[in-house]
Amino acid sequence: EIVLTQSPATLSLSPGERATLSCRASQSVGNYLAWYQQKNGQAPRLLIYDTFNRATGVPARFRGSGSGTDFTLTISGLEPDDFAVYYCQQRSNWPTFGPGTKVDI
Amino acid sequence: EVQLGESGGGLVQPGRSLRLSCAASGFTFSDYAMHWVRQAPGKGLEWVSSISWSSTSVDYADSVKGRFSISRDNAKSSLYLQMDSLRGDDTAIYYCAKDRIAAGGFTFDSWGQGTLVTVSS
Numbered sequence: 001e002i003v004l005t006q007s008p009a010t011l012s013l014s015p016g017e018r019a020t021l022s023c024r025a026s027q028s029v030g031n032y033l034a035w036y037q038q039k040n041g042q043a044p045r046l047l048i049y050d051t052f053n054r055a056t057g058v059p060a061r062f063r064g065s066g067s068g069t070d071f072t073l074t075i076s077g078l079e080p081d082d083f084a085v086y087y088c089q090q091r092s093n094w095p096t097f098g099p100g101t102k103v104d105i
Numbered sequence: 106e107v108q109l110g111e112s113g114g115g116l117v118q119p120g121r122s123l124r125l126s127c128a129a130s131g132f133t134f135s136d137y138a139m140h141w142v143r144q145a146p147g148k149g150l151e152w153v154s155s156i157s158w159s160s161t162s163v164d165y166a167d168s169v170k171g172r173f174s175i176s177r178d179n180a181k182s183s184l185y186l187q188m189d190s191l192r193g194d195d196t197a198i199y200y201c202a203k204d205r206i207a208a209g210g211f212t213f214d215s216w217g218q219g220t221l222v223t224v225s226s
Binding site for chain 1: 142149150151152164166200205210211212213214215216217218219
């Protein structure tokens with residue numbers, strides 16, 4: 001099983017600031033890494049797939065990067081709607097998710 | 106617009122069974138692999154099971170293998186999860202999710218609102 005580690009566990013920022021979220025895999029997942037956003041009481045929402053591709057309707061302020069074992073989700077200019085929990089997920093092997101990073105005010 | 110709606114959750118005793126359903130609309134259901142993903146209360150996400158568009162390929166997480174069975178009815182645009190020998194650690198919100206690509210690739214691009222399964226005596 002490929003284990004994903006996310007850091008930090010919590011990121012406290014203000015609207016307008018830049019958020020940088022990290023996801024590290026226990027072995028290479030190539031570019032097969034996705035990011036999801038989950039707001040309180042809601043289902044997850046796909047943001048980024050295969051490292052850097054934005055899903056339909058996702059604003060350009062969300063940017064994914066990385067390869068192999070180290071990946072980053074950058075949110076430029078946080079908006080109030082962006083405060084949520086973010087999960088990374090790999091599909092190189094049987095799918096696994098990271099434990100999540102909470103972005104809060 | 107893609108819509109997925111789960112049903113069938115509830116309170117069940119350990120060792121008993123439950124069958125979840127997911128009704129799909131807004132896309133050609135028979136063209137896509139489908140998945141179940143669960144989330145224990147206050148915890149992260151865990152992939153549970155997947156089924157190909159034709160039902161010829163099914164996969165399960167080790168934690169549910171031998172106890173859960175996934176199936177689909179393309180004529181009814183519906184996905185199912187039969188859960189037997191339920192345990193306390195199966196307590197979770199169960200989400201139905203659509204694959205991003207027709208061939209199936211374990212990227213979950215649409216999710217239902219989830220149905221809560223509570224296993225307790």
